[in-house]
Amino acid sequence: MAPINQFNLKTLVIYLFLFLGSSLFAQDVRVEDLQFKGNKKMSSGKLERAIQTQSNPWYRSFLFWIDSKIFNEQKFLNDLLRVEKFYQQEGFLQARVTDYQINYNDKGDEVKLVIFVDEAEPTKVSSVHFIYPNEPEEDFSSEKMRKIVRLKEGKRFREADLKTDYNKIIARFNNRGYPYIQAKVKPIIDKQNNLVVLEWQLDPGPFCTFGEIKYTGNNSVSNSVIRRGLGFRPGETFAQKKLLNAQSQVYRLELFQFVSLRASDLEQQPREIPIEVRVKESVLRTLKFGAGFGSEERFRTFLQWRHRNFLGGARILRAKIKHSTRLLPVEMELELSQPYFLDNQNDLIIKPFFIIQDELSFKARRIGIEIGVNRQITPKTNLFVSTRVERDTVSLKGATIAPEVEDLYSKSVLKLGFRRSTTDALFSPTRGSISTFVIEDAGRFLKTKFEYIKLSAEHKIYYQSKPGEVFALRLFAGTMYRRAGQTETPPEERFFSGGSFSVRGWQRQLLGPVRPDSSGIIPEGGNSIIEGSLEIRKTIYKKVSGVMFLDFGNVWREWNGFDFSDLHSAIGAGLRYDTVIGPVRIDFAWKANRQEHDTRNYEIHFSIGQAF
Incomplete structure (x- = not known):
């Protein structure tokens, strides 16, 4: 067994030497130039942003801290597929990468790349249809729904626009009393004529209103203060955007460290949707002091006292004094804010x-x-x-x-x-x-x-x-x-x-x-x-x-x-x-x-x- 062990050790040393040598003496190849040929509808800048291989900008030599763009052949070959995918997402369903070139310089430390594409014709929307299980309300008629979507007749069939239209349709129903809306789209593609028919299948579900509102976490701040910021009351038509706006309105009072509003029991699909408002109160009285130094003001300092929920009603009373050696010897403010x-x-x-x-x-x-x-x-x-x-x-x-x-x-x-x-x-x-x-x-x-x-x-x-x-x-x-x-x-x-x-x-x-x-x-x-x-x-x-x-x-x-x-x-x-x-x-x-x-x-x- 001794000769075999010696042979294995010798072989291991040789392979280790070759591996370390290839790592030590491997030369990074910079991407000197990246070009696209055959692209007429999509700019080269958009195509380059869609792939991982990047060329070095012209100002690279002036900005020493910017890393050079290094060439990776496997990444570049994968980028060819990314180019085709990008075109398909942009509505060019038959676009293809037809060829590519990798041109090294004499030293082998720089490379120029060329990608050849055949864009073909874009696929455009020929018609849009909205299908309901029952006759829809006037707000959701096919005529009005066509006005809110991006993918109208004659528009290029872009994946991003399809996602945007889905979100717009869901939001339209959510903000008009239908939180359980189900929406599906069926694209019917005619490859021969580069056309697509979009069929939206919509099931609004039951009409809903805001239900009981529960408040938790507020000890010093009354429910009425929070209620005024909500902007809705039980019995009103449910609207998702009102929940988002209410959270922003209550949080900006500066009375709470966090504010959370959520609709409860949605899995049971109640007609009257209960709302839970959870808050965590901030410290109502704070005193801050700060000091600093700058080339203009020299030494500067400030003292600020803030009283949140002053005399109730979510008022904020703030007193602030500032001083600097230069420019601003004295600044005193007393601010009362009534939300x-x-x-x-x-x-x-x-x-x-x-x-x-x-x-x-x-x-x-x-x-x-x-x-x-x-x-x-x-x-x-x-x-x-x-x-x-x-x-x-x-x-x-x-x-x-x-x-x-x-x-x-x-x-x-x-x-x-x-x-x-x-x-x-x-x-x-x-x-x-x-x-x-x-x-x-x-x-x-x-x-x-x-x-x-x-x-x-x-x-x-x-x-x-x-x-x-x-x-x-x-x-x-x-x-x-x-x-x-x-x-x-x-x-x-x-x-x-x-x-x-x-x-x-x-x-x-x-x-x-x-x-x-x-x-x-x-x-x-x-x-x-x-x-x-x-x-x-x-x-x-x-x-x-x-x-x-x-x-x-x-x-x-x-x-x-x-x-x-x-x-x-x-x-x-x-x-x-x-x-x-x-x-x-x-x-x-x-x-x-x-x-x-x-x-x-x-x-x-x-x-x-x-x-x-």
Whole structure:
């Protein structure tokens, strides 16, 4: 047996050597180019997103942290099947991959790929029919059902549209008293003529209403408070969307850690559907304290006291004090929020305030009160309207002082705004968008020293290209119109640009109009502004991430004074470290095109929170 053992050991050593050698000396092959030939109806970009093999982007050499796309032949061969499946899902039922090419370079470390496709003709819908066991109600007639579906006569037979139509049909019945709807679709395909007939077989089941409502988990908050947020009562027509909306409305009260609404006993198919509302109460009184440091405000701190369910009725009373070494010596707010004002989607907010601002261009002392109503149109969309009256004492800094704005004066401002947010996170979103539009009208109803109309709009987009890599975009524009007879706008309401949350190539407020002063330059602000930012955010290690960014913008003195040839920009990079209160960040920005009065080419910013 000895010779056999020696032979096996020798063979094992040889195979182990060959295996390790092939691993050590194996060469990664990068995908230099990926092309599709024969595709006319589907773009190459859509086809590439449908497969796993990816080509290296043109900017790969500039972004060192992006991994190269490595070629895997077996994965590529499977991708040929994925291409055909993608076409079939898009309605090209007879599309085929006819050929492919794998072309290596001389070194064997790069490959160019070509996939040849024959799209054939798409299959289109010739007719749509809705079949019921009994004569349907008017709301569910074939004519009305055809209006809600995507796959109508002449449309391409897409799998995604079929799934969407199924969900729309189920939702239509669920929200009109039929929670037990059964829906099936039967596609009848004519391959010769590339046509399909869709037969929807629908059984609505019995008509149902909301039944008894049971509440559990609320100890300090009364049932009546929760009931006002539900938006439905026993005996009303059952609607699934009312359950979802009710959960959102009750949760936004900030009285509960979680809220759960569910229909009970559905397996028994009762006509009166009982609803169970389960909640877990939050701590009703909280005191928070925080401190931090930033390159603009320097040391900053805040103290906030919040009393939930204040005097019953789900009211919230909040008192907050903020202080920073620079910019904001004092900010005090007392806010009373009354939910369910007029209906369960409105909040009445009353907020007296006292603020001392110490900016580079002015110092202001402001005292006033703001009263507004915030309406939640959808869980992601809010509409707000408010009126603000304040008494301001403003002193301008610098040698040149306009006497008409340096004074004690009153302001009366009516504000109307809209905000929609679809982001997936509060501090560091990876997908979704935030859109905001605000219009302010000063001095129209209560005559004060300044009369103006101020418009501003902002849009932010977040897109995750892959885990750990996010593209973020921000655009902001605003303008302020002085009414007839007005020569100035109040400095504390003007637009300013530059800073860690603005165009980072400049210090706070120093991008735009300035005036000379014995101590340097003083920003004046303006009545028109444009700002934009583009960021690429990439995780480096666990909680540490890096960014590269491009910021641009400017401020102009006159209203509607936008001049796109007069934009200034900055490029830069930064680091982020995620914490429970948001990312701590440091940014280095280099001016791409300086202003005449700029004294240096770069700025460094340190702060907490993403730039946008």
